[in-house]
Amino acid sequence: MNWDIDNIAVDKIIIADDHPMFRNALRGALNLEQNGCQIIEAESSDTLRVELREHHDADLLILDLNMPGVEGFSALAFVQKKYPDLPIIMISANDKPETIMHAKHFGALGFVSKSASIEDIRKGLNTVLKGDIYFPYQFNEQAYITQDEGIAETTRQVAELTPQQLKVLGMIKQGLLNKQIAYDLDISEATVKAHVTAIMRKLEVNNRTQAVMKVANIDMGDA
Structure with missing residues (x-):
């Protein structure tokens, strides 16, 4: 039924x-x-x-x-x-x-x-x-798509991240260092570095600062 x-x-x-x-x-x-x-x-x-x-x-x-x-x-x-x-x-x-x-x-x-x-x-x-x-x-x-093509592409790139990589990206945005991220997620610093490398590759950036700047304008909503 x-x-x-x-x-x-x-x-x-x-x-x-x-x-x-x-x-x-x-x-x-x-x-x-x-x-x-x-x-x-x-x-x-x-x-x-x-x-x-x-x-x-x-x-x-x-x-x-x-x-x-x-x-x-x-x-x-x-x-x-x-x-x-x-x-x-x-x-x-x-x-x-x-x-x-x-x-x-x-x-x-x-x-x-x-x-x-x-x-x-x-x-x-x-x-x-x-x-x-x-x-x-x-x-x-059409006006929306033309205006926000960059945000749309970044969102698609973020969607390719694994759940753990998303967590790491969020903590990078908060300004946490690899050591702090490793402690909070209970993983090794080497694993954090591997995640950061993968994040930068998927976002097509060269460093953490560029990664934070690239995702800064993604609409996070209010609730």
């Missing part, structure tokens, strides 16, 4: 959000499991990647903009590239027009604000599951 939402059969949905209260509220409000739909939860970039490998046949991914191990829109870019047939709705407390445009540009088929009503959230799910897109604003997409 599966969940039938507006005559659309749905067997499996992944909810990726680091706030357990929000995940519980969402799954409870939509009554998904009562109708036989399997709900898979992920609270970080690491667990999302694990769940996607096992549940790549999911009907929909509801993806939070900001989770542990995520640099800007890198999680969205990664999922869209790795699982291009998986519909994605991005959900965030940051519902600024530019944030929503970024989500659309990087492959989301819909965007729902966390302040939206259950009715609006359900409408977004319905729309995307029917094969349409759901965004609350209209955009001049």
Whole structure:
């Protein structure tokens, strides 16, 4: 038995959000499991990647903009590239027009604000599951793409980083030295250096300062 939402059969949905209260509220409000739909939860970039490998046949991914191990829109870019047939709705407390445009540009088929009503959230799910897109604003997409080509390319490069490399990059942005990063992540300094080298290669920069400057303008969102 599966969940039938507006005559659309749905067997499996992944909810990726680091706030357990929000995940519980969402799954409870939509009554998904009562109708036989399997709900898979992920609270970080690491667990999302694990769940996607096992549940790549999911009907929909509801993806939070900001989770542990995520640099800007890198999680969205990664999922869209790795699982291009998986519909994605991005959900965030940051519902600024530019944030929503970024989500659309990087492959989301819909965007729902966390302040939206259950009715609006359900409408977004319905729309995307029917094969349409759901965004609350209209955009001049060509103007956006022309203006932000550099940010778009950097985000795609960041999406190629492993979860551990993303953690290291985040700590580099905080100004931590290799020794401090090694202590916090419980790895050797040699391993940190290897990660830093890989990060610089993927970002196509020559040093840590250039790496920080390159990712400084990636939209991190507010929540």
